[in-house]
Each structure stands twice: as C-alpha cells, then as structure tokens.
Amino acid sequence: MRILLNNIPEEFPEENLSVTEMLLKKKFTFKMRIVKINGALIKKERYDSTIISDGDEVQMLYLMSGG
C-alpha cells in the first residue's frame, strides 16, 4: 500500500496495517501522541482495531512535556 505519512509518500509491502503495527514498523516510540487518519482523530484504545490502507492520509504528532 501507498500512504501519505505526515505529508510524505511512503510505501509498505503489506496491504494494510493497524495503527499499532504502523507505530512499531516506523519505530515511533514516544508514548504521548496524536494520530489522525484522513482527518479523523484515532484514540489510543482504537490503535489495534483501526486499519490503515492504501491511499490513506496519516498524521502523527508527538507531545513532549514542557510548557
């Protein structure tokens, strides 16, 4: 599948991946983050059940302490 990850085109051999699988694959290790797929916010409890597939626009951002 081909997706847009943070506005950058990326290709994966898999036909689709769950959000959890994608985070592991990309080694995105920070605990606090926001994930949006095609503009919809995906909450943590739905990372296992939400599937990313061809053509999806995925946005991941990291939240670091400090303010």
Place this chain on the structure above:
Amino acid sequence: MILIRVLCLLEDLLLSTSKKNFSIFMLYAKTMGLRDIKAHLLKFKVGIAGAGGLGSNCAVALARSGIGTLVICDFDIVELPNLNRQYYFSGQAGKLKVQALKENISGIDREINVITFPEKLNERNIPEIFKGCHAIVEALDSAEMKEMLIETVQTKLPGVPVIAGSGLAGWGRNNDLRCRKIDETLFICGDELSEDSPETPVMAPRVGIVACMQANIVVELLMNKK
C-alpha cells in the same frame, strides 16, 4: 503624498494576487492599518489552556494584538522559580496565575476582557470553559495533559482550531522550531522532540518563541475570518 499611497496599495494588490492562498479578506487586511486590525480582532474570543511559560507569554502577545476576549484556565499559583520564563513579577508570588495574568494584561490594555478559570482542566469541563472560543491555545505542561486537551477539543468542540506546543525545552536550535499544520483544526508549534528535563529545562527564549508562534497562528486564523 496621495499618489505614493495609491501606488503602494497597487503594489500590495499585485503582490497579494500573485500568492497562492489569496483571499479577498487578505487583500482587505493588507489595506488595514493597525487601528483597523485591532478593531477586527476585538470581536474574537480565544481560549488559553494553561498559564505557564507558553500560556502567559502567548496571552500577552494576543492581548497586545487586540484579541477582545481571552479565556484563561490554570489552577496553579505563581512561584519564584517560574520567573525564568513566565510573564509574572516577583511581587505576584503566591497569587493565582490566572489572577496575576489578568492584572498584567489589564496593565497593558484595559480594553481586553480576561475571563479566568482557576481550575484543573479535564474532559468534562473543557467543552464548558472554552464554549464559544474561536481558537484554543494548548499551553499545558505535561504530555498527558496536552494529549487529553487536544483529543477533547477535537472530539467535543469539533471545528475549533487547537494550536498546540510540543518540544521547546533547552536553548539554541532556533531553526528546529517550526509550525506544522496538520489540518484546518490542528496546528503544532515546536520541534516535537525536546522534552523538559533537569539537563534541558524550559527557558525563556525557546518557550517564548513557541508561545509567540502560537499567538501568530491565532492572529493569522482570525485575520482570515470575517
């Protein structure tokens, strides 16, 4: 004199039409003076979640820009170690941050209406506190609270833009600080990397840059709004 002014306007017009994100309002905004800009911004209400390094500095920048109503929420009190980066004065130690900030803003511009909530934000009170805001600045301390605020606003106040700050600890590395537009309702300012720690504490210059980046996005969003 008049001729020069007309020529300047014409040049502005040509410049703005050549830009991609051209809008009629931007053209109008280009011909506005500071007084008109303030009069326009006076109509809006902006929420600020947290009144620490990000929130206090962002609130002051928004007040100076002339945003009419600021809704500021923070349960904390001013302490002397905060003064390395937050917009308070030593004589305000022991006061509620929201109260001290309201005083400081009123000392800058009495016209700005500051609504204060000395509360800890949670999923239940966020929609109530920030009801009617045209934009919300995320200026909280911990990553957990930042995540909670963004998720709550995005799900319970859909359509209201959140301008978040993430990655601003330490010093230097000016060019790593940036603003990323996720979509129409989510913006993130900072380097998304530098975490507050004993070796890399939050300091005035970097947190101030990010706070003003957030304020700058708010002003841009509201200048494009009728």
